[in-house]
Amino acid sequence: xxxxxxxSVALDTIETxxxxxxxxxxxxxxxxxxxxxxxxxxxxxxxxxxDFPPTHLELLAARGIGLEGLERRPGRSFxxxxxxxxxxxxxxxxxxxxxxFEDFHPVLPAGTGELEALFLANIDPDLQKDVLxxxxxxxxxxxxxxxxxxxxxxLALADVIRSANLLLINxxxxxxxxxxxxxxxxxxxxxxSGPEAVVIKKGLHGVLAxxxxxxxxxxxxxxxxARDTTGAGDSFAGGLIGYLAGRNWRDRACxxxxxxxxxxxxxxxxxxxGVNGLATDRRGLLAERYARLRQxxxxxxxxxxxxx
Amino acid sequence: xxxxxxxSVALDTIETxxxxxxxxxxxxxxxxxxxxxxxxxxxxxxxxxxDFPPTHLELLAARGIGLEGLERRPGRSFxxxxxxxxxxxxxxxxxxxxxxFEDFHPVLPAGTGELEALFLANIDPDLQKDVLxxxxxxxxxxxxxxxxxxxxxxLALADVIRSANLLLINxxxxxxxxxxxxxxxxxxxxxxSGPEAVVIKKGLHGVLAxxxxxxxxxxxxxxxxARDTTGAGDSFAGGLIGYLAGRNWRDRACxxxxxxxxxxxxxxxxxxxGVNGLATDRRGLLAERYARLRQxxxxxxxxxxxxx
Numbered sequence: 001x002x003x004x005x006x007x008s009v010a011l012d013t014i015e016t017x018x019x020x021x022x023x024x025x026x027x028x029x030x031x032x033x034x035x036x037x038x039x040x041x042x043x044x045x046x047x048x049x050x051d052f053p054p055t056h057l058e059l060l061a062a063r064g065i066g067l068e069g070l071e072r073r074p075g076r077s078f079x080x081x082x083x084x085x086x087x088x089x090x091x092x093x094x095x096x097x098x099x100x101f102e103d104f105h106p107v108l109p110a111g112t113g114e115l116e117a118l119f120l121a122n123i124d125p126d127l128q129k130d131v132l133x134x135x136x137x138x139x140x141x142x143x144x145x146x147x148x149x150x151x152x153x154x155l156a157l158a159d160v161i162r163s164a165n166l167l168l169i170n171x172x173x174x175x176x177x178x179x180x181x182x183x184x185x186x187x188x189x190x191x192x193s194g195p196e197a198v199v200i201k202k203g204l205h206g207v208l209a210x211x212x213x214x215x216x217x218x219x220x221x222x223x224x225x226a227r228d229t230t231g232a233g234d235s236f237a238g239g240l241i242g243y244l245a246g247r248n249w250r251d252r253a254c255x256x257x258x259x260x261x262x263x264x265x266x267x268x269x270x271x272x273x274g275v276n277g278l279a280t281d282r283r284g285l286l287a288e289r290y291a292r293l294r295q296x297x298x299x300x301x302x303x304x305x306x307x308x
Numbered sequence: 309x310x311x312x313x314x315x316s317v318a319l320d321t322i323e324t325x326x327x328x329x330x331x332x333x334x335x336x337x338x339x340x341x342x343x344x345x346x347x348x349x350x351x352x353x354x355x356x357x358x359d360f361p362p363t364h365l366e367l368l369a370a371r372g373i374g375l376e377g378l379e380r381r382p383g384r385s386f387x388x389x390x391x392x393x394x395x396x397x398x399x400x401x402x403x404x405x406x407x408x409f410e411d412f413h414p415v416l417p418a419g420t421g422e423l424e425a426l427f428l429a430n431i432d433p434d435l436q437k438d439v440l441x442x443x444x445x446x447x448x449x450x451x452x453x454x455x456x457x458x459x460x461x462x463l464a465l466a467d468v469i470r471s472a473n474l475l476l477i478n479x480x481x482x483x484x485x486x487x488x489x490x491x492x493x494x495x496x497x498x499x500x501s502g503p504e505a506v507v508i509k510k511g512l513h514g515v516l517a518x519x520x521x522x523x524x525x526x527x528x529x530x531x532x533x534a535r536d537t538t539g540a541g542d543s544f545a546g547g548l549i550g551y552l553a554g555r556n557w558r559d560r561a562c563x564x565x566x567x568x569x570x571x572x573x574x575x576x577x578x579x580x581x582g583v584n585g586l587a588t589d590r591r592g593l594l595a596e597r598y599a600r601l602r603q604x605x606x607x608x609x610x611x612x613x614x615x616x
Contacts, residue, residue, distance in 0.1 A: 087489035181395035183512070184530045204491065205513035206527060217527035217604050219514060222492045243610060256607035290609050296525050297605045299564035301598050302551060 001043040001066050001114075003245050005032045006106050006131050007121025007234070008078055009046040009056075009070065012274060014228055015083040015094070021228075024274030025056040026080060028121035028144070031231035033065045034278035035238025035265045038286065040116070040245045043109050045069035045131075049077035049100045059279055068109035075100040088229050088270075089203065106131050115139075117245035119237060120164070122146045125156040132163055140249055142166040142241050143195075144233070150177050162194035166211075166249075168237050170201045183208060196250070199240070199259070201233050207259055213252030218259050221267040221293055228273045232266045235278060239265035264289035309351040309374050309422070311553050313340045314414050314439050315429025315542075316386055317354040317364075317378065320582060322536055323391040323402070329536075332582030333364040334388060336429035336452070339539035341373045342586035343546025343573045346594065348424070348553045351417050353377035353439075357385035357408045367587055376417035383408040396537050396578075397511065414439050423447075425553035427545060428472070430454045433464040440471055448557055450474040450549050451503075452541070458485050470502035474519075474557075476545050478509045491516060504558070507548070507567070509541050515567055521560030526567050529575040529601055536581045540574045543586060547573035572597035 005028075012026030029046045036042050043066035048057075050072060061067055076099035083092050106127060117140040120128040128143060143164040149157050150173060161167055167190055171183055178186040183200055187210040190198045197211030206219040240262035247254050264286050268277045313336075320334030337354045344350050351374035356365075358380060369375055384407035391400050414435060425448040428436040436451060451472040457465050458481060469475055475498055477485065482494040491508055495518040498506040505519030514527040548570035555562050572594050576585045 085489075090489075181393075181398075182534075184532060184534075187530075188532075202513065205510065206525075208527070208530065210530075215530045215604055217514075217530070218607070219516070219525035219527055222495075222516065222518075222523045222525065224492060224496075226492075252603075253608055257610050260607040261610050294607070294609060295560075296523055299526070299568040299602070300561055301602060302565045302569050 001109070001111050002040045002116040003036055003119065003241060004043045004045060004069070004108075004112060004115050004135070005029045005036070005119040005121060006045040006128070007032060007119070007123055008101060009044070009048050009052075010078040010080050010101075011052070012230060013079070013081040014230060014273060015081070016228065017084070017086055018227070021273045023053065025059060026230065026274060027078065028231070028234045030060065030275055031234035031269065031278070032119055032121060032238040032241075033060060034063060034275050035235040035269065036242030037063050037065055038265065038281070038283060039239070039242030039261065042066060043069055043111070045106045045108060047071040047073055047100050047104045049073060049075045052077045059275075063279070066109060069107055071107050073100045082230065084228070088226055091229070108134055112136075117142065117241050119241050120144070120160070121234060121237075122149070125149050125153050125160045128160045129156060129163075132160065140165050140241070140244060142168060142237065144168045144237060145173065147173050147176055158193065161190070164195045166197045166199065167195045168199045168201065168233070168240075170203070170233060174198075174200050197255070201236060203229070203232070207236070207263065209255065209259060211255060212250050213255060216252070216256050216259055218263050218293070219297065220263060221289065221296065223267060223271060226270045229270050231275065232270050235269035236262040236266040239263070260290060260293055261286075263293055309417070309419050310348045310424040311344055311427065311549060312351045312353060312377070312416075312420055312423050312443070313337045313344070313427040313429060314353040314436070315340060315427075315431055316409060317352070317356050317360075318386040318388050318409075319360070320538060321387070321389040322538060322581060323389070324536065325392070325394055326535070329581045331361065333367060334538065334582060335386065336539070336542045338368065338583055339542035339577065339586070340427055340429060340546040340549075341368060342371055342583050343543040343577065344550030345371045345373055346573065346589070346591060347547070347550030347569065350374060351377055351419070353414045353416060355379040355381055355408050355412045357381060357383045360385045367583075371587070374417060377415055379415050381408045390538065392536070396534055399537070416442055420444075425450065425549050427549050428452065428468065429542060429545075430457070433457050433461050433468045436468045437464060437471070440468065448473050448549070448552060450476060450545065452476045452545060453481065455481055455484055466501065469498070472503045474505045474507065475503045476507045476509065476541070476548075478511070478541060482506075482508045505563070509544060511537070511540070515544070515571065517563065517567060519563060520558050521563060524560070524564050524567055526571050526601065527605065528571060529597065529604065531575060531579060534578045537578045539583065540578050543577035544570040544574040547571070568598060568601055569594075571601055
């Protein structure tokens, strides 16, 4: 285990114009792990209820994800129900049932002393902080969060962010967190508050990152067949952290490649419902996505006096 | 004259949190020409009133822009007044006074038989069509438009778009034009309606382009000092068309470099009020922006089996 992820493993029900997809394997830790396992070895910390389908756990195990930290407790699993309109940007949460996740106390597996990266997915910042303290120093601590915690536990969250190397956050939440109206200013403010690097996830507009190397940005791949953007951010994080773990992530070239890896695997994730796109070894398809992303963004420097 | 632009030359008044900037040189043709003149020779077709400050015209002439097609008529010049909030994305038009622009009948200068590119900026599609017919075949005809014409003259606009090689349009207007909710689908639909290439301008999120070469995308440069985004799209168009004119724009590498040039010069334009950023020779600064854009987006392909 080189990467530990602490987050949710859930049952998702997704309503789309194509129909209803019930009790899919979902949750931030599931998406992250299934993406990251293409690049590294992963241990997953989460909790499920006694109603959780064994097939979902078998899928995670079959992909080599360590489940020693996945607690199974009496009660109902965390369930999320969302509905997508014709526009995938237009997502509404219909229901969130926390179930056993409400009393989640992360159980850490053995071997956390040797971690190369820790991903604290979007959970209660008090739990994130507790895990951070128990795990001790890790070369790359990455944190994600959401508006619920920004508004609900801003102080605890600020504490966690201060202790992290890298904050991953979406564009709206970056503005909410900083009270600013501009993503460039927001990224700078976030770095001033502690983390050496910040990655702002902008969905179909790609990512913007600020770190010790300065700015990096990549567009998303244009997709004709995007079906379900649930978990896109966690899949991106899995590709990014999966690639960076054990590498020199403070190096510009290394981080830039990590952003490309995250972008590529997120593009695969959103083309299928739930985690289906990530449930098998996608390294062949990833190579094709890297090449497409390179084609999409590559340009030759113009002559300085072009046209003169 | 290798490029002809037909559009507006206006007096802009811009209210920002920093103060009011009155009677600035504005209009689509002004921004386009001042950007494009870095790369090619430009003739401008527009109309101004007898109140138009000679200094503004001297500025255009000093940059080598051909003003043979700039008509001066009795009456008031086209005036636009806009207000920006703390967020530059938050722009409101306070007043539009058409003045002599209301009866604009483009006067074409001599030499239009030798054009390498024609840019029909955002004006009445009936005028765009009339210019197209009078000019005859040009290797690259690019068209811009806006919601006012999409809603007001959809049939005439469709005619113009069908006859163009390249449509430049912003993201909201691409969705409005196609009735779709997704930019990827919108770009495809636009290409099906005639033009070989479409560039969707997404402001701070950069550009997305679809053409004979497939997809291209670039992020915008992150700017700390963006002050006035008026004319950003026309400056981008000036850089893009300025670079493409006389080149093989159907070639992926050529078009990609054009997108980078447009992105770079737009980043310079928005850092100053009005056209100030473009009023002098910025080739030195452009070279620096090309390098920054390359740094921002460049990544090395990951190993296919990264981490394994």
